[in-house]
Every structure is written in structure tokens, then in C-alpha cells.
Amino acid sequence: MSDRSVPTVRQLASPELLAGDRRTIARLISRIERGEITASQCQTALAPHLGRAHVLGITGSPGAGKSTLVHALLGALLARGQRIAVVAVDPSSPITGGAVLGDRVRMGDHGTHADVFIRSVASRGHTGGLSRSTGVIVDVLDAAGFDIVIVETVGAGQSxxxxxxxxxxxxxxxxxGLGDDVQAIKAGILEIAxxxxxxxxxxxxxxxxxRDLKDMLHLRAAAAAGSWQVPVVCCSAxxxxxxxxxxxxxxxxxASAGRGQRLTAWAAGADTQQSAQDAFVRVMGLAAADPFAASMGITCTLAGAGHATVSLTLGPQxxxxxxxxxxGVIFTLADTAFGLASNSHGVQxxxxxxxxxxQRAARSGDVLHARATEVSRSRRLAVYRVDVVRDSDRAAISSFTGTVFRLDDEGQQASSGAGRQETM
Ligand SMILES: Nc1nc2c(ncn2[C@@H]2O[C@H](COP(=O)(O)OP(=O)(O)OP(=O)(O)O)[C@@H](O)[C@H]2O)c(=O)[nH]1
Ligand SMILES: [Mg+2]
Structure with a gap:
């Protein structure tokens, strides 16, 4: 891009944009999508105007009812006088736009349609599933004064x-009615919901x-301390x-978490939220790349920096x-949790x-969970404890301790004289 074509701050954060002019918003988003404006140019120009919108992510499997739910939410939110933007990422069926647009027309009868802005964006194969520009588009809508920006995406894993x-x-x-085959998807989903x-x-x-979801939340609550209790709400659009x-x-x-979280997460440097997310992404990726654990039926149900929980339903095999x-099965379960937790910081x-x-025998039909937690980590050593418990009565089945002799920054074993010499 030549110097002449680099847009100025005033062109990007124009009074029309800040006033929520729809044509200005649409034109700017198109320029971002065509790559005429980079994310950093846009974010720099819009920075003073960001952090006011509440960004609401809606995800779930294809056909889960996301768009219809957005449609129903719009009705409720518009009734409170809020201005709402919807970004549909890779809408997989015309109903996405159709349902929402249809709604807009009906809202229009009530004279409120001007408060809704809807945009579909394509992810264009960006590995995360969400287009790289989606974040900038959210910024544009935030700067344009929408109270709520809803991002709908098909939850197919990384997205x-x-x-x-x-x-x-x-x-x-x-x-x-999705059944057990989506257990793994649910586990990943639980982590972000x-x-x-x-x-x-x-x-x-x-x-x-x-009930299934509440059961899984119960496990998560036992494993992760947090102030926000994830509610399960049955709704019909x-x-x-x-x-x-x-x-x-x-x-x-x-009220509990606040708005503008993406801005903190993207701030320069690795804050704790960012590194927790990175650890989660890394561990879920490792778990997905472990055919041995998968062949045993082991799934990763919780992960973060220095910890991981894996679960297994025991069968005749x-x-x-x-x-x-x-x-050996119990060992594999505990060792899998240990391996994931210890690699959550990267290979070490x-x-x-x-x-x-x-401590106790387990039987076919039992559901077991192995939770690995980091006891200590220094330059040379990292120590993990793994507790294997039975789901039904929380009985302790096994306990495991693992010590990792760490690589130093150059990839050599940190000199201690201790530890085995082979490289894992
Ligand atoms: N019975 C019933 N059907 C619903 C409800 N909500 C959505 N559906 C139906 O479920 C189907 C999928 O709904 P969508 O809202 O398009 O689902 P989606 O998750 O946005 O789908 P994609 O964007 O294609 O992944 C449609 O046929 C809807 O009519 C509901 O509350 N009750
Ligand atoms: Mg949809």
C-alpha cells in the first residue's frame, strides 16, 4: 500500500462513523475485508472510542438454533431501547441472514429497525475459524456506538x-438430543461458556x-474455582x-465480568488471561493430537496453565x-493428565x-476423572500431582506424582546432575 492510500485517523474514526452512520460503517467494514486497511491501523485510530459495547459471542454446533436465538434476543434487547449489531461469521445457511433480516423487517413495523445492523463475514480459512478481521469489525461497531455487538459463529472447535x-x-x-458423541465438543465448549x-x-x-450440562458443570466446579457460576437456561425461540x-x-x-475484555486480552504483552487462553488452546490441541489416549476413550475436559483434567468411562475393554x-488404564489416564498439564507451558x-x-478398584461403567495440578515449577524442576477420582461418589481411585526435569531455554536439560538423560 502506498503512503498516499494509508487512511488517516480522521478518515477512519470519522464523525459519521462515531455517530453510527450505517453507510459509513458498511463501507469501512468492506475496506477492512478487502485488506485495504490493516487491523493495526484501524485499532490505533479507533482506540479512544473502544470498550463501550458489550460483546456477546454465540456459538454452538451447526443448526443448534443460534440465529433463531439471536433473533429472539434482538426482540428482547430492542424492547429495552438498545442498539445492536450482529456479526454472523460464515453463516452456513441462508436462514442466518434470512431469519434476522426478516426480524428486522418486522421490527421495522415498530419503528425500531434503525437500531439493528447486521453483517455476515467469511472466515476465509483463517485457522481459528473466525476471520482475522472479525475482531476489527467488532471494534468498528463498538466505535460506532452499538450497545451490544453479537458475534454468531458455528462452534466447530477452534473457532x-x-x-x-x-x-x-x-x-x-x-x-x-445430540447424544454422547458430542461429549468432547461439550467439554471444549464448557471451558468457554x-x-x-x-x-x-x-x-x-x-x-x-x-441435566447433562449441569452434571458436566458440576465436575468443572469441582476442578476450577471461579466466582462466576455458569447457568444452564432452557429456552425456545x-x-x-x-x-x-x-x-x-x-x-x-x-456486571460480573465487565466489557471490553478483548482490548485487555490484546494489549501488548502476555497478561494472565492471555496466557491462560494460550495454555487452554495448547492443551486442547495436544489432547486432540493424542491417538493413544483417544483410542482408550480418554477426553480432555478441562485445561489451563499448569493444570488439565481428563475423563474416561470404563467399558469391558x-x-x-x-x-x-x-x-495400566488408570496409569494412562493419570499420565495423560500429567502430560497435558506439564506441556501447558510448552514443551519442557x-x-x-x-x-x-x-487406592480402590474401579469397575466397568464407572466414570473416572484425572486432574493434574502443578505443585511447583522452578527453572529445573516442575512437580505435578494427579488425583484420579470416581465421578459417582468422588472416591479416590489413585494418586500419581510426576516430576519433570526441565529443558533450559536452549533446549538442553537444565544442569542439575539430577534426572534421566533421555530427551522426551
Ligand atoms: N422447535 C424449535 N426449532 C427451532 C428453535 N430454534 C431454531 N429452531 C430450528 O432449528 C433450525 C436451525 O436454526 P438456526 O437458528 O438456523 O440454527 P443455527 O445454529 O443458526 O444454524 P447455522 O447457522 O446453520 O449453524 C431451524 O430449522 C429452526 O427453525 C426453537 O426454539 N424451537
Ligand atoms: Mg446461524
Missing amino acids: EIEILRLADTRIVANPP DVLAVTKADLPGSENAA RTGEGIAALVGHVDAHL HINFNGTCHG AAGIDAHITY
């Missing part, structure tokens, strides 16, 4: 994590879905059930000649020392 970086409040839409919405609550199975409750939870989360769970092991004790 959920991108939303984590963008949104102040994350709603995950879960339709009833601030509010869990069971969508299509007018259909059968929604109570079971809500069709009947209107639960929509007011959902808005109430969104408001409560805003895990049982030994005594009719109880094979010790030059040698490993691990010890396991077995």
Missing part, C-alpha cells in the same frame, strides 16, 4: 476459542440435555420460553482378569519421574 478472545460474554447453544443455553426447549429431550431469563443471565455476567479396571521435559498408587 469457539477465537470467540473466547473476542467476547465479553459467551453463550453456547446446545440443542437437545459463560452461559449455557439449551435451545429448542419446546422439543423433547431438553431437560435431559440441561419458538415459544419465547427462557428468553427473558437468558437476557437476565447475560446482564448478570456483564478396560477390565482385567479380576473383573476390575486394569492398572528433558526427563520424567513418575509414581502411582492405587
Whole structure:
């Protein structure tokens, strides 16, 4: 781009944009999408005007009812006199735009349509699933004075994590009747959800879905301390059930967590939130790249800097000649949690020392969780403790301690004289 074409701050943060002029907003977004304006140019120019919008991320599997939920939320939010922008990332079906636009037309009858701005964006294969420009588009809408910016994306894995970086409040839409095969998806989703919405609550199975989610939250609560308690709310866009409750939870989360979180997360340097997110992304990636653990049925249900929890439902293939769970399975479960927790900071092991004790037998049908936590980490050593518990009664099945002899910054084992010499 030549010097002449670099837009000035005044051109970017123009009075028309700041006043919310729709054509100015649309034109600026198009220029960002065409790559005529870089993210950093835009963010620098808009910086003084950012952080006022409440950014609401809505994710969930394809067809989960996200757009219909946005449509229902719009009705409730417009009724409060708020101005709302919707960014639909990679809408997978025309209903996304169609439903919302249809709604806008109806809202128009009530004279309020001018308070809604809707834009679809393509992710263009950016690895995270959310387009790189989506964050800047959110900035533009924030600067343009929208009270709420809703970002809808299909939660197909990594994109959920991108939303984590963008949104102040994350709603995950879960339709009833998905079954056990999405357990892993749910686990990843649980990690990012601030509010869990069971969508299509007018259909059968929604109570079971809500119960499943509450069970998983219970595990998470046992493993992670946090002030915000993730609510599970059944809602139907069709009947209107639960929509007011959902808005109430969104408001409560805003009061608890605040707005403009993406701006802190993107601030120069690694703040703790950023590194926690990085650790989560890294660990979930490692867990997904572990075919051995996957072949055993082990899934990662919680992860962060220095900790990881993995879970396994015992089946006949895990049982030994005594009719109880094979010790090797328990070891694999504990060792998987240990490996993930210790690699959450990046690869660091030059040698490993691990010890396991077995307290109680487990049986087919039991659900086991192994939670690894970092006890200490110095330049040379990192020590982890893993507790394996049975889900039904929280009984201790096994405990495991693992010591990692760390690599130094040059990739050599930190000189201590201790530890084994092989490189992991
Ligand atoms: N019964 C019932 N059906 C619903 C409800 N909400 C959405 N649906 C239906 O579910 C289907 C998918 O809804 P969408 O809102 O397009 O789902 P989505 O998650 O946005 O879908 P994608 O953007 O394509 O991933 C549509 O046929 C909707 O009519 C609801 O509350 N009750
Ligand atoms: Mg949609």
C-alpha cells in the first residue's frame, strides 16, 4: 500500500462513523475485508472510542438454533431501547441472514429497525475459524456506538476459542438430543461458556440435555474455582420460553465480568488471561493430537496453565482378569493428565519421574476423572500431582506424582546432575 492510500485517523474514526452512520460503517467494514486497511491501523485510530459495547459471542454446533436465538434476543434487547449489531461469521445457511433480516423487517413495523445492523463475514480459512478481521469489525461497531455487538459463529472447535478472545460474554447453544458423541465438543465448549443455553426447549429431550450440562458443570466446579457460576437456561425461540431469563443471565455476567475484555486480552504483552487462553488452546490441541489416549476413550475436559483434567468411562475393554479396571488404564489416564498439564507451558521435559498408587478398584461403567495440578515449577524442576477420582461418589481411585526435569531455554536439560538423560 502506498503512503498516499494509508487512511488517516480522521478518515477512519470519522464523525459519521462515531455517530453510527450505517453507510459509513458498511463501507469501512468492506475496506477492512478487502485488506485495504490493516487491523493495526484501524485499532490505533479507533482506540479512544473502544470498550463501550458489550460483546456477546454465540456459538454452538451447526443448526443448534443460534440465529433463531439471536433473533429472539434482538426482540428482547430492542424492547429495552438498545442498539445492536450482529456479526454472523460464515453463516452456513441462508436462514442466518434470512431469519434476522426478516426480524428486522418486522421490527421495522415498530419503528425500531434503525437500531439493528447486521453483517455476515467469511472466515476465509483463517485457522481459528473466525476471520482475522472479525475482531476489527467488532471494534468498528463498538466505535460506532452499538450497545451490544453479537458475534454468531458455528462452534466447530477452534473457532469457539477465537470467540473466547473476542467476547465479553459467551453463550453456547446446545440443542437437545445430540447424544454422547458430542461429549468432547461439550467439554471444549464448557471451558468457554459463560452461559449455557439449551435451545429448542419446546422439543423433547431438553431437560435431559440441561441435566447433562449441569452434571458436566458440576465436575468443572469441582476442578476450577471461579466466582462466576455458569447457568444452564432452557429456552425456545419458538415459544419465547427462557428468553427473558437468558437476557437476565447475560446482564448478570456483564456486571460480573465487565466489557471490553478483548482490548485487555490484546494489549501488548502476555497478561494472565492471555496466557491462560494460550495454555487452554495448547492443551486442547495436544489432547486432540493424542491417538493413544483417544483410542482408550480418554477426553480432555478441562485445561489451563499448569493444570488439565481428563475423563474416561470404563467399558469391558478396560477390565482385567479380576473383573476390575486394569492398572495400566488408570496409569494412562493419570499420565495423560500429567502430560497435558506439564506441556501447558510448552514443551519442557528433558526427563520424567513418575509414581502411582492405587487406592480402590474401579469397575466397568464407572466414570473416572484425572486432574493434574502443578505443585511447583522452578527453572529445573516442575512437580505435578494427579488425583484420579470416581465421578459417582468422588472416591479416590489413585494418586500419581510426576516430576519433570526441565529443558533450559536452549533446549538442553537444565544442569542439575539430577534426572534421566533421555530427551522426551
Ligand atoms: N422447535 C424449535 N426449532 C427451532 C428453535 N430454534 C431454531 N429452531 C430450528 O432449528 C433450525 C436451525 O436454526 P438456526 O437458528 O438456523 O440454527 P443455527 O445454529 O443458526 O444454524 P447455522 O447457522 O446453520 O449453524 C431451524 O430449522 C429452526 O427453525 C426453537 O426454539 N424451537
Ligand atoms: Mg446461524
